Every structure is written in structure tokens, then in C-alpha cells.
Amino acid sequence: MAPSAQVPPPRPDEAKLVSEGPGSDEHADHDDDVPDEEPTLGEPTAALDSLTDAELLRRFDEEPDELGGISIGTPNAGRLLTAQRMPTGEHWRLVDPAHAYGTRETVAFLTRAILRVQEEHPGGHPLYIGHISAKAGGPLSPHKSHQAGRDVDISYYYREEASARWYKRATADNLDLPRTWAFVRALIAETDIDLILIDAGLQRVLRSYAEELGEDPAWLEDVFKGGKGRRPLILHAPGHATHIHIRFFNPVAQEAGRRLYPALVQRGVVAPPAQFVSYRAKKGDTLAVLAKRFDTTVQAIMRANGLRSTLIRAKVTYRIPKQVGVKMAPPSRIPPRRVPPPRVAVKSPSN
Numbered sequence: 001m002a003p004s005a006q007v008p009p010p011r012p013d014e015a016k017l018v019s020e021g022p023g024s025d026e027h028a029d030h031d032d033d034v035p036d037e038e039p040t041l042g043e044p045t046a047a048l049d050s051l052t053d054a055e056l057l058r059r060f061d062e063e064p065d066e067l068g069g070i071s072i073g074t075p076n077a078g079r080l081l082t083a084q085r086m087p088t089g090e091h092w093r094l095v096d097p098a099h100a101y102g103t104r105e106t107v108a109f110l111t112r113a114i115l116r117v118q119e120e121h122p123g124g125h126p127l128y129i130g131h132i133s134a135k136a137g138g139p140l141s142p143h144k145s146h147q148a149g150r151d152v153d154i155s156y157y158y159r160e161e162a163s164a165r166w167y168k169r170a171t172a173d174n175l176d177l178p179r180t181w182a183f184v185r186a187l188i189a190e191t192d193i194d195l196i197l198i199d200a201g202l203q204r205v206l207r208s209y210a211e212e213l214g215e216d217p218a219w220l221e222d223v224f225k226g227g228k229g230r231r232p233l234i235l236h237a238p239g240h241a242t243h244i245h246i247r248f249f250n251p252v253a254q255e256a257g258r259r260l261y262p263a264l265v266q267r268g269v270v271a272p273p274a275q276f277v278s279y280r281a282k283k284g285d286t287l288a289v290l291a292k293r294f295d296t297t298v299q300a301i302m303r304a305n306g307l308r309s310t311l312i313r314a315k316v317t318y319r320i321p322k323q324v325g326v327k328m329a330p331p332s333r334i335p336p337r338r339v340p341p342p343r344v345a346v347k348s349p350s351n
């Protein structure tokens with residue numbers, strides 16, 4: 001099944017992700033470079049279509065956990081409601097349980113991919129799961145993303161069980177290729193994956209293993225390099241030789257977040273979007289006058305400009321926070337999965 005061109009062409013800021021950068025930084029999670037955008041093509045989920053907005057809000061009030069997680073905004077500017085913690089399991093360890101919260105979809109996708117590895121290659125060491133999101137989402141140090149319950153930091157599989165530990169640098173020598181590849185393949189084939197960040201050097205090792213295994217070459221090219229208006233699913237970003245960064249789409253949680261957003265803003269559960277305008281002060285302007293003109297407050301203008309007094313000066317440009325009201329985003333549209341064709345030949349790979 002040849003995947004059709006469903007994803008917008010890479011933006012300039014994505015280019016640096018796919019270029020093969022220098023070696024990774026051992027201690028920083030450099031997912032700051034991940035593009036913070038939602039796809040605009042594909043079919044929206046129909047999971048919540050049978051509920052009116054009022055019914056959805058009632059369910060949120062009466063049985064919030066039944067909704068299975070509400071992902072609001074984007075991974076780099078988001079929130080998470082009614083989150084669930086990744087459960088404990090035989091095949092993984094939570095490095096920081098207090099920050100291992102995701103949506104039901106994220107938890108289910110992650111679990112499915114890990115269990116698929118066990119089906120295909122039983123044994124090995126447990127994976128280490130680092131940060132997913134904080135319980136309520138929002139900023140989570142040191143990341144820029146991980147805000148909406150859709151991002152996961154997770155270890156590689158290492159060959160020597162005894163040497164496996166969180167944040168161990170993976171290399172061609174210590175990488176457990178069969179299990180790591182089975183994991184990546186399951187993420188792509190069986191979950192709504194948005195992106196997988198893996199160090200470029202390790203990508204080369206994984207890809208040649210997959211070729212040797214008889215994976216479809218065109219599919220491999222598509223997921224590693226992209227093509228005709230599609231970005232790859234597997235991207236390079238510095239810092240990802242020590243762990244894999246996964247981002248899922250959450251068709252249900254994102255749609256629930258989108259539809260509940262206006263009501264949540266109204267209730268003060270989430271902050272409304274703010275917009276700043278630049279204004280060059282004229283002689284005679286005062287903060288009170290500006291606050292009135294822009295429908296904001298003196299305090300809000302002072303905060304936005306770091307002012308310690310109410311004095312403003314003519315010919316100086318100030319940032320004025322302007323209320324833009326609450327606007328519901330258009331539906332997130334989830335691109336179709338890039339399911340691999342059957343393997344063309346089964347050899348026994350050297351690793």
C-alpha cells in the first residue's frame with residue numbers, strides 16, 4: 001500500500017532536524033528544535049462526533065477519567081487534563097514516575113509497541129521510560145516539549161543486559177538491533193506516531209539492519225528520509241544517542257481538548273491566548289489611557305514591559321497585551337499510518 005502524499009512539505013526549520021548533525025550531547029534533551037506544528041491534512045477522528053459540545057462538557061464534569069485524557073494545545077505550548085500515569089510493567093521501568101503522565105492513547109500506544117517487541121524477541125532488559133509529561137502538562141524542565149501528554153523519552157535496547165541503564169549512550173556496538181528495530185517498526189506500523197528522534201549515526205545502523213532484514217526499501221526511504229512533500233517519521237536531533245524521543249498523535253485526546261477548550265478558558269482552567277501589539281507612545285499618553293484604549297489593565301502593560309513604575313515616555317515602543325478572545329482551533333487532522341508492506345525476503349541478519 002503506497003502511502004500517498006498527505007503531509008505538508010518540511011518547513012525550513014525542520015531542515016536542521018533531518019541534516020546529520022554532530023555527535024549528541026550527553027546531558028541535554030535538545031528537543032527544542034522539534035517543529036511545533038500540527039498537521040493540516042488527513043482525516044479528523046470521528047471518535048467524539050456523536051457527542052454534542054454540551055454532552056462532552058457534562059462528561060468532563062461527571063466522569064472525567066472516562067474521557068481518557070485531554071490534550072490541549074501543542075507539545076511546546078500545551079496542557080494535559082485527566083492524565084494517567086504510565087503503569088508499571090514487567091518490560092519497562094519508570095525513571096521519574098512523577099513526570100510519566102500521558103493520555104490514555106499515549107499510554108496504550110507505548111505499551112503496544114513494547115509488548116510487540118516482547119512477542120517478536122522475548123527477553124532482553126526492561127526499557128527505561130523517562131519523562132512523558134507532568135500530571136497537568138505544561139512546561140517540564142529541561143524540555144521545551146513534553147507539555148501535552150504526547151511526548152515520551154525512552155531508552156534504546158542494549159545488547160548487554162548488564163550494562164543497560166538510563167541515558168547510556170547507544171553505539172553500533174552496544175545497540176540491540178533486533179529489539180530496537182522491532183520497537184521503532186511497531187511505533188510506525190501500529191500507533192499514530194508523529195515523530196521519532198534518533199541520532200543520525202544510529203539511524204544508519206538501524207536502517208542497514210532493516211534492509212538486511214528485508215524491509216521494503218521504498219517504505220524505509222519514506223520513514224527515514226521522507227519524500228514528495230512528506231517529512232520523515234524518524235528524524236535526527238542532537239542529544240538523541242542516549243534516548244529516543246517519541247511523539248504521538250492523540251486523535252481522541254487532541255479533539256477532546258480542542259472542543260473543550262473554550263469552556264475550559266471560560267472557567268479559568270486554562271489561560272486564554274494572549275497577543276501583543278507594539279505601540280509607540282506619544283506625548284501625553286499615560287498607562288491608564290493606553291489600558292483603556294487597548295481594553296487591558298495598567299498592571300498587565302507594566303508586566304508585559306517589565307515596568308517598575310507607571311511612568312511611560314514618549315517615542316518609546318511598548319508591548320501592549322491585547323485580549324484576543326477565545327477561539328476554537330480547527331480540528332487536528334491525523335495523517336494515515338505509514339504501514340510497511342510485508343518484508344520482501346527473510347534472511348538471518350548478522351546481529
Ligand SMILES: [Zn+2]
Pocket residue numbers: 029031143146151152153245246
Ligand atoms: Zn524528549
